[in-house]
Amino acid sequence: MQFHVYLAGQIHDDWRETIKQLAGQEQLPVTFTGPMENHDRSDNIGEEILGTQSDPIAKDEAASEINNLRTRLLLDKSDIVIAKFGEKYKQWNSAMDAATAVAQNKPLILIRPKELHHPLKELSERAQVTVETDEQAVKCLKYLFETD
Template structure:
């Protein structure tokens, strides 16, 4: 059996690499996908769509265009995955991760949330719809191992 796992959420740490490396070390049959994790690249994803001779600047419309371009990738990958791992970090509020969790729930796509205990309360609805909650990468890898063995 092979799993297609989408890694969503926080981009300021190496949690994705940790999961991928641990799964490779265990020789798990998993194909990983992810949103763009380079913040500047993600923020500028829609720059090529800016209309000539407009005064759109770097504000709302730039973010709006980039969000739409990024959504093409996110939507496609979530729909194609077997399971999503959705990471909420401690430093920033990942509204995009919450949106991804909601999209998974709407599609009846299983997902695991990954976050520390100190943000249980603000994520209670997200966690309630999740199929599992992990506080560390090892728990995620153990769960993926169980699913494939």
């Protein structure tokens, strides 16, 4: 059995690499995808594909359409979603991806610090598991493959 895991959440640190490394150390049969982590590519993809837009709002909208297509397809193909919320940045994309996972009935592991319990309480209630660390999320994945 192999699972496809979508790593939703902020792109301002290397938490995805940490999850991948920990899963690799455990030799978990999982593959990972997630949002475009190259900020410039994500911001400019609309113009790369559709050409120069008339203003910054049109540029953002063109990029959003293409990024949303990518995200939806990858979320649809995932077996489980891990969404991480941190304290430092506003987490609009994390919230959108996590809410989409919930709406699609995708199993969700939510990673958030204890300090964000209150603002994320409703989302946490809909997740299958809420943890505070990357290590705890990987331990949840590992448990899925245990047979005894």
